[in-house]
Amino acid sequence: MFPENILLTAGDEKVAAIGVRASKWITYHGLSVNVTADLTPFDQIVPCGIQDRQVGSIKQLLPKPLSFEGCGNIHFTDYQLVNATYESLMKEFSEVFQVQLCMKPIPWPDYTEGNRSPLTM
Known part of the structure; x- marks a missing residue:
């Protein structure tokens, strides 16, 4: 079973995970956070071999x-929610590791109005 500290869970749901691997003196690491993704395909598998968590x-x-309080109801678009999550993660990362991050904007491709992603056929 996986150590509890590599998963971020809310109730019985896995929302994020941290992975670390070392091979031939090279380390690999990663962080995944499910923000707005369609997760229905995960109903067909046992993600990460963890059976007791959805x-x-x-x-x-x-x-x-x-x-x-005082603001009323707020509706976030998926883009706003992903952006807020990203900014929060970067802020916490820089504080924990005591580094100053230099952010560079990446152009967002336009896949609307028939403009297709280069990743699709």
């Missing part, structure tokens, strides 16, 4: 609609 996302965990 896969969940931040979007699924948030109340609908979000409500903050």
Whole structure:
């Protein structure tokens, strides 16, 4: 079984995971966070070999609609939710590892109106 500290869970749902591997004196590491993804394909498998947890996302965990005292109801788009998660992770990463991150914007491709992704046929 996996150590509990590599998973971020909410109730019985796995929302994030950290992976580390070493091979031939090279280390590999990664972080995955389910923010807004369609997770229905995970119903067909046992993700990461973890049988006692379902896969969940931040979007699924948030109340609908979000409500903050004095602000009323707030609706986030998927893009806003992914961006807020990204900014929060980068802030916490820089504080924990005491580094200053230099952020560079990456152009967001336009796949609307018939513009197809180069990854699709």
